[in-house]
Amino acid sequence: MTTTLPDSVRRLLRERFDIQRLRPGQAEVIDSVLKGHDTLAVMPTGSGKSLCYQVPALCLDGLTVVVSPLISLMQDQAEKLEGLELDPAVVNSAVGDAAADAALDSVARRDERIVLTTPEQLQDPEVIASIQRNRIALLVVDEAHCISQWGHDFRPAYLGIPDAVRALGRPPVLALTATATDALIHDIAAQLDLQSLCVVKAGLYRPNLIYAVQHVAGDDERLAQVRSLVAREKGAGIVYTATVREAERLHAGLKEAGQQVALYHGRCTAGQRRDSQAAFMTGECRVMVATNAFGMGIDKPDVRFIVHAQLPGSLDAYYQETGRAGRDGEPARCTLLHDERDKRVQQFFLSNRYPSADTLEQIVAEMRDIDAAEPLPLDVLHQRLPNVARRKLQVALTMLCEAEIARRHKDGRYSRQPGKNDAQAVQTIAAQYAERSGKDRATLEAMLHYARSGRCRWAMLLEYYGEHGGPERCGTCDSCVRAAEAARHPxxxxxxxxxxxxxxxxxxxxxxxxxxxxxxxxxxxxxxxxxxxxxxxxxxxxxxxxxxxxxxxxxxxxxx
CATH class of the missing domain: 2.30.30 (SH3 type barrels.)
Known part of the structure; x- marks a missing residue:
């Protein structure tokens, strides 16, 4: 069924955005938001998710708050909005205190239609107080999969968003993500406390992406194949690795081969990451070698190839990262280099993903000393538990709050709930993590099955996401090409x-x-x-x- 938007909205699209025809899913999302429904939009990279809040921001009476995980993504969004003469207020740690104060003052005076901020900023009482002076028309959660600790790109700071939603009077919520299985959709809805949710899933099939798997054995062959692929492909491309060590090794190998190449990973300084991203975006460097720290929100339409030099941890991560290619609609190649030994790297990551029962007991013991009248912020708790990684501490505290062993206050501080059976709760949480670990192993097996299989790559991806109506054979991936060749030459x-x-x-x-x-x-x-x-x-x-x-x-x- 085709969704028909009001004449005023269609006129706005033509006159303000110069858009005559919407992409699949956009009309349904915009219509749902304008009707005041909580909405989850699952739309592939390059399908125009930003328009789904930009149009309502101009139509609704009140302020639209957009929460994004990355400052670089926010800067890109701000520049596009300015080009539409819709200058937003930007509140993040990179704009400086003076600019942030000016933006908050502008928000408090109700001078803005859109404010762009981060999950971390929403935990600041001053930021919330400035936003509260407005009528909140819509709260947008970009990259919404980051709120799920079971997802491939969990970001603990997102766990504070539900508190912000309640503090802002529970406005309608628009959650945006490029990929989500049914299980992940349910978890996003539960985490954001979206009781009655309109889910819009645009088709994930992008026929211009040409998938292939090449098998390698050992580091030398991996480097040789990466060099060969990069030399053969034209235009800009990204080479993804699972580890910092491999990113640095391949970056050095490509540089030695005379390629214009940049490097991006979590251990680079902020300045190094900023310079590498700028060089890639402007074309100064043709190839970016990176871990999964790079890419979210990167709007470079002419990426012609993606090489995964090591096995990703899930098909969710793989589809999200390969989706950064070919956003201009032109053909782009997505090649996975698969060494059977790569699964050990992902198995190591999985083994360290969740807090153990011992870690949970250590956190609970520390919280017994916290006075309920004087809750402690996360930073202080982390100082008291230096041997517990900050990310694991945030995950554990979330589970302890859900079990009502701990309490998270509106200002983001934590205290212990009195009169609870700590030991039983810890065992229950540990059992939940053990169950989830089993599901994570199954997720990794699905990625391995993709790498090992001779089936159509697109058919496997669409089947994984439960999407029906796609092709049984795309006709372009390595498996389809090989099958066609075999049919011609039995x-x-x-x-x-x-x-x-x-x-x-x-x-x-x-x-x-x-x-x-x-x-x-x-x-x-x-x-x-x-x-x-x-x-x-x-x-x-x-x-x-x-x-x-x-x-x-x-x-x-x-x-x-």
């Missing part, structure tokens, strides 16, 4: 040892023979396909029945 299967025998099963390290290619080594296998590395370094994929196990020399095993 290969006669090798003779079986017994009539009717089932296809052989192989393990990594097995020596196998393939017709026309000779002997190679199995590097990855599933029930439906086997990837084999040949002496020339090439990795080719086969249906198992096309391969024959090669006899091992006497005295040797596949592990030798």
């Amino acid at each position: 290969v006669e299967p090798l003779p079986e040892s017994k009539a009717g025998a089932s296809a052989p099963r192989f393990a990594e390290g097995d020596k196998v023979r393939a017709r026309r290619h000779g002997v190679g080594t199995v590097v990855a296998t599933t029930r439906e396909r086997v990837d084999v590395r040949f002496p020339d370094g090439a990795i080719r994929r086969f249906v198992p029945r096309y391969l024959k196990r090669e006899a091992m020399p006497a005295g040797r095993t596949t592990d030798s």
Whole structure:
């Protein structure tokens, strides 16, 4: 069913935004917001999420508060709004005290239609007090998946947003995200306390993104493949890694190969990150090598390729990061380099993700000494518990508050709730984390299955998100191209040892023979396909029945 917006809104789109036709999902979101509904918009990168609050901000009576996770993202949004003659008030730690004070004064005088701020600023009573002097028409939570501690990009500061919503009189909320499974949608709604929610999901399929997986073995081959891909592709691109160490190694390798390359990760200084981002955005550097610290909110429409040099932790992270390519609608390549050993890196990250029962008990013991009349801020608690990482402390405190062992006050400080069974609550929370760890392992397995599978890449992504109506085969990914090639050049299967025998099963390290290619080594296998590395370094994929196990020399095993 097509949503028809009022004539006044359509006229505003034409005259103010020079837009004749909206993109999928935009009309439904704008209509829901204008009717005062809490709304969650799941729209892929480049689909125009910002317009979904810009239009209501001009139509609604009152102030629109936009909460963004990154200052760089906020600056980009501010510049676009200024171009529309909709200058916002900007309140964040980067604008300086004088500018922030001036912005707050302007908000307090009701001179603004839009204020851009961060979750951290919303925990400041002075900021809340200035905003409270306005009629709040809408509160927008950008990158809303960051509020879910079960999501791939959890940011603890987002946990304070529900308190801000209540302090501002519970205005309608618009939550925006590029990707969300049904489970994540439910968690976002629960965290933001959205009781009656209108969910708008735009189609995730973007046919201009061409997906592929290449199998590698070892650091040397990884670097060689990254160099080859970057040299082959034209235009700007991003090379993602899972670790800082690998980002620095690949950055040095590409620089040595003569590429114009920048580096971005969490251990760079703020100045280094700012300079790297500026160099990439202006085209001074063609390639950015980065961890997942880079990319959220980056509006560079002409990114022509994304290379994941290491396995991401989830298909959510992978889709979000590859979605930064091809925002101009032109073809862009998204290549994953997969080494089976990369899963160990992600398994290590998962093992350190949640607080243990011992950590929870340590936090509870510390909170027993806190006077309920004098709650403590997070920074002081962190000082008292120096061996507990700040992120884990925030996650643990959230769970303790949900279990009513701790209380989070309106000003963001914490105290202990008296008369509760601490030991039982700790065990309950620890059990919840253990259950979630199991789900996280399943999420990683889904990412591994994508990397190992011979199915259409797009079909697997859409299936993961529960989206129906997409193509069974995109026709452009490596699996589809390989299937089309196989159909054009069928290969006669090798003779079986017994009539009717089932296809052989192989393990990594097995020596196998393939017709026309000779002997190679199995590097990855599933029930439906086997990837084999040949002496020339090439990795080719086969249906198992096309391969024959090669006899091992006497005295040797596949592990030798």
